[in-house]
Amino acid sequence: MRKPNRPGAAASIRHTSPMADTPTGHRRRAHTRTRDIERYAGLFAERTGVMRSSAMRDLMAITARPEVISLAGGLPDTSTFPPQTFAAQMTRIAQTSAAEALQYGPTEGFEETVDCILQVMGAEGMLPDPEDVIVTTGGQQAIDLVTKTLIDPGDVVVCEAPTYPGAVPVFCSYQAEVVQIECDEDGMRIDLLDETLAGLDSEGRRPKFVYSVPSFQNPAGVSMSIERRTRLVELARRREMLVVEDNPYGLLRFGGEPLPPLYQLDGGDFVIYVGTFSKILSPGIRLGWAVAPPPVMEKIVLGKQASDLCTSTLTQYFVREYFAEGNWRQYVESLCAIYRKRRDTMVEALAEHFPPEATWTDPEGGLFIWATLPDYIDTGDLLARALRDDVAFVPGQAAYVDGRGASSMRLNFSGVDEEEIREGVRRIGNVIREQVDLYATLTGEAVGASPGTPGREAEDVPAVDARSDSSASISDSPGTNPNDPSQGDVLPFRKAQ
Numbered sequence: 001m002r003k004p005n006r007p008g009a010a011a012s013i014r015h016t017s018p019m020a021d022t023p024t025g026h027r028r029r030a031h032t033r034t035r036d037i038e039r040y041a042g043l044f045a046e047r048t049g050v051m052r053s054s055a056m057r058d059l060m061a062i063t064a065r066p067e068v069i070s071l072a073g074g075l076p077d078t079s080t081f082p083p084q085t086f087a088a089q090m091t092r093i094a095q096t097s098a099a100e101a102l103q104y105g106p107t108e109g110f111e112e113t114v115d116c117i118l119q120v121m122g123a124e125g126m127l128p129d130p131e132d133v134i135v136t137t138g139g140q141q142a143i144d145l146v147t148k149t150l151i152d153p154g155d156v157v158v159c160e161a162p163t164y165p166g167a168v169p170v171f172c173s174y175q176a177e178v179v180q181i182e183c184d185e186d187g188m189r190i191d192l193l194d195e196t197l198a199g200l201d202s203e204g205r206r207p208k209f210v211y212s213v214p215s216f217q218n219p220a221g222v223s224m225s226i227e228r229r230t231r232l233v234e235l236a237r238r239r240e241m242l243v244v245e246d247n248p249y250g251l252l253r254f255g256g257e258p259l260p261p262l263y264q265l266d267g268g269d270f271v272i273y274v275g276t277f278s279k280i281l282s283p284g285i286r287l288g289w290a291v292a293p294p295p296v297m298e299k300i301v302l303g304k305q306a307s308d309l310c311t312s313t314l315t316q317y318f319v320r321e322y323f324a325e326g327n328w329r330q331y332v333e334s335l336c337a338i339y340r341k342r343r344d345t346m347v348e349a350l351a352e353h354f355p356p357e358a359t360w361t362d363p364e365g366g367l368f369i370w371a372t373l374p375d376y377i378d379t380g381d382l383l384a385r386a387l388r389d390d391v392a393f394v395p396g397q398a399a400y401v402d403g404r405g406a407s408s409m410r411l412n413f414s415g416v417d418e419e420e421i422r423e424g425v426r427r428i429g430n431v432i433r434e435q436v437d438l439y440a441t442l443t444g445e446a447v448g449a450s451p452g453t454p455g456r457e458a459e460d461v462p463a464v465d466a467r468s469d470s471s472a473s474i475s476d477s478p479g480t481n482p483n484d485p486s487q488g489d490v491l492p493f494r495k496a497q
């Protein structure tokens with residue numbers, strides 16, 4: 001696909017970079033030289049210095065080759081959506097409302113879309129005021145708009161460790177200082193959060209918001225227990241602190257009992273909610289939403305106007321048609337049945353092919369498993385080796401702002417079938433085995449897991465200034481330094497077998 005032209009962006013700059021003709025006749029830059037980079041560098045805003053690429057986007061480009069089994073993406077299985085249903089709905093839209101569906105719409109989104117959103121939130125026990133809802137271009141834009149609304153450079157954002165890798169570039173773009181709080185199998189450690197907040201208090205600082213994915217977290221797959229949810233909401237109320245609850249996976253539950261979203265427990269005073277149709281219907285339609293108290297919403301709407309005027313009218317019409325059929329919950333159930341089997345397959349394959357020193361989560365929903373290897377293995381390096389065997393995963397460092405997570409990996413089980421899951425895990429297992437054997441040979445030691453590090457004290461949780469470029473991209477992994485305690489994996493996740 002062609003990159004959009006950016007008229008005026010470089011109007012006064014003539015570039016003479018070497019261009020190559022493609023078979024389609026487009027001219028494509030052959031490569032970017034240092035001279036080219038320097039030519040633009042003086043024009044860049046300061047914030048671009050701390051912008052970082054989403055590791056998953058980078059990886060998706062690498063793993064586009066058809067022979068690669070990618071356990072790296074976060075792709076829902078859209079092949080299960082019936083093409084006839086899609087065709088019938090789009091035809092109906094064309095026949096009955098072509099002009100409206102091709103027109104701009106309101107910045108807040110259509111009322112009919114909000115009705116669909118209320119159904120989705122209602123299915124998890126939430127009853128927001130429709131006036132508090134804005135339709136966004138995916139949940140990703142909702143995270144961006146909330147951050148744009150609340151964060152000045154240097155403001156503190158608190159999130160989980162590990163956190164959603166796609167949120168990290170957003171927080172960095174707005175020059176936030178990101179503080180990560182350890183998770184265990186019950187989600188974010190609220191005791192550590194409490195201590196961290198007290199520590200920030202003593203410096204006269206107060207986080208603008210706490211960002212959490214409490215249900216089937218991306219990347220760890222864990223869910224926050226009801227006790228911790230209740231404590232987090234109490235803490236937010238007591239401190240008058242905002243919590244941003246990002247909940248793309250709450251309805252993708254294949255086991256255990258449903259847990260109330262933070263928004264439901266709080267009633268919407270201090271919890272800003274982010275939702276999406278991506279994982280229950282389609283990410284291609286780019287439809288998500290945010291729910292926020294009216295004063296915050298007012299600013300979010302202004303931010304959205306500036307960024308894209310409105311969300312796609314066409315796909316909002318599609319969702320309206322789709323929900324009118326009344327089968328959306330059955331479709332979600334069918335996805336859950338498929339993902340449950342794939343999760344089971346991945347857990348079985350991990351037990352078969354990963355070494356005994358490895359641990360991993362066993363999620364009751366969502367799309368991801370988080371595996372942790374002995375701490376002498378760097379999953380950034382491991383990925384480079386695994387790609388030679390045509391298999392990919394997300395290295396754990398993508399989920400941290402400070403280089404931790406180097407011996408963990410995120411594995412996706414929704415985007416490929418069971419045979420590929422088994423084969424993909426087998427290939428990764430072989431590559432790990434090579435590393436384990438090499439370590440044993442080099443050190444002459446019998447290899448064992450490094451003792452699990454108990455939850456860290458709050459003072460140990462590093463506050464990383466996103467303005468200093470401490471980030472590590474997957475292609476530029478700094479490697480594990482065994483002498484640097486900040487690089488160890490500290491997740492006391494239970495081994496799931």
Ligand code: PMP
Pocket residue numbers: 074137138139140141164166213218246248275276277278283287288
């Ligand atoms: N939040 C989380 C936790 C996610 O995993 C994702 C997608 N992977 C998003 C937000 C954004 O999704 P979208 O923009 O497609 O709604």
